[in-house]
Amino acid sequence: MENFTSFLFYVLISNLSPGPNTIISMSNASYYGFKKSIRFNIGIFFGVYIIMALSSIFSVTLYSLIPSIKPIISCIGASYILWLAWKTYKSKPHSDDKVQNHTNTFLYGLLLQFVNPNTIIYSLMTVSTFIVPYYKSVFILAAFSGILAFIGFIATCCWSLFGSVFQKFLVKNDKVINTIMSLLLVYCAVSLFF
Template sequence: MIDPLYLFVFAGLFTPGPNVILLTASGARFGFRATLPHVLGVATGVGVTSGLTALGIGALLLAVPALKLTLQILAVTWILWMAWKLLRSRGARAEGKDRPFTFLEAVLFQWVNPKVWIIALAASSGYASDLPAHLEALRIGSAFSGVNLFVCLFWTFAGTLLAYLLTTPLAWRIFTTVMAIALAGSGLMVFLA
């Protein structure tokens, strides 16, 4: 029998949000191999963030409104900045200083990714077991990290395949514009958390 936590995490992380949008765009623009550090950073960062949420950091954010607001402002600022960078990119493959996220950048992004916080808070409260706190945090963190690794690989590969359809500068422009708008829109989730 599959632990329902895994199905919840899959459904929550597979749907479009900042990571899915960024990985799909990176796969299309930089290729699968160049995006792998980003993939591994997301999977690691999501696992750490959700594990720490299960240990009580999520409850701390809810209990200290100023801390929550600070995190929300940082999140929306970073997401809008990335959307602006994507919108201003010329599209097809890497140009100039353009590059995919590094492993560390992807790990750190999870701390301001509103979707991860929302799903981690819901998983911690709705799918908790009777394990001691540290084992529960390990259970939730490993579920998020393991499931998300496959989700990230899927969306990166999808972006890589999508690049084969983007054969003109106009197609690339439309793609990067749509992805930038979707990323900026995902920033609205910050204030729903």
């Protein structure tokens, strides 16, 4: 890999910046605590790994199709992210457990990756730009998929830890926090088009 530093910065910034995975991880931890939010984060890990592996397998073909696929994925993903923003804005601490609890499961974390345009575009971009031009071995591609998924897992755990450490503050100031998290999700949706 020619420019490992650029690859590293891109991966760290992409994983640590606010997005559906990180914001929902923080929200889950603020409602249920760090320990109970881990199952969602593990779901994210496996979902990201699968998306990375698929991106690796099909990267040459998909790279040529990205311009025609990106607007469709962006519209579907932006709609979903805006729906998440609305649900986050309207949620209340611990009183809306039926709505919130479904986001704190392994399956939700896993399936979210298949409709999360950030993950899909991140995977396609990372694989096609930084990995496939230099490595073609199935073993190396699988290793990169695992490493990148693990970095994403660490990032969501950091956001979960933040959510659980400041749980009392977040519950006490739920309307302000929900508004801020909703606006971050709206920003994520809008940024898909720029």
